[in-house]
Amino acid sequence: MQRLLSHQSVTHLGYLRGILEAAGIGCFIKNERLSGALGEIPFLECWPELWIIDAGDLAQAERLLGAAQTEAAPGEPWQCSSCGEMIESQFVTCWQCGTDEPAADRPHPAT
Numbered sequence: 001m002q003r004l005l006s007h008q009s010v011t012h013l014g015y016l017r018g019i020l021e022a023a024g025i026g027c028f029i030k031n032e033r034l035s036g037a038l039g040e041i042p043f044l045e046c047w048p049e050l051w052i053i054d055a056g057d058l059a060q061a062e063r064l065l066g067a068a069q070t071e072a073a074p075g076e077p078w079q080c081s082s083c084g085e086m087i088e089s090q091f092v093t094c095w096q097c098g099t100d101e102p103a104a105d106r107p108h109p110a111t
């Protein structure tokens with residue numbers, strides 16, 4: 001077995017596990033229940049961890065997750081506060097009226 005990564009969000013790990021399982025890679029989440037029971041945990045060791053069962057799958061797993069995180073990075077489309085137009089996330093100003101994207105509405109970058 002091989003630990004792949006740890007993340008503070010079990011939900012995020014569950015999403016990544018789904019990607020691996022879809023590719024036929026056996027994997028599981030460790031510390032899943034611990035995190036939910038204790039709430040706020042300051043220690044990295046207590047974060048939920050994503051493990052793969054066969055260490056031979058490691059390279060493929062990392063490639064899959066790398067691709068998944070790249071895809072997620074651009075984020076959601078945003079709505080112009082001035083004219084209400086929906087703008088693709090790669091644009092920082094409204095193509096219709098030129099209003100800047102409101103910074104506070106940016107989604108948090110996937111980590």
Ligand SMILES: [Zn+2]
Nearest residue numbers: 080083094097
């Ligand atoms: Zn606009």
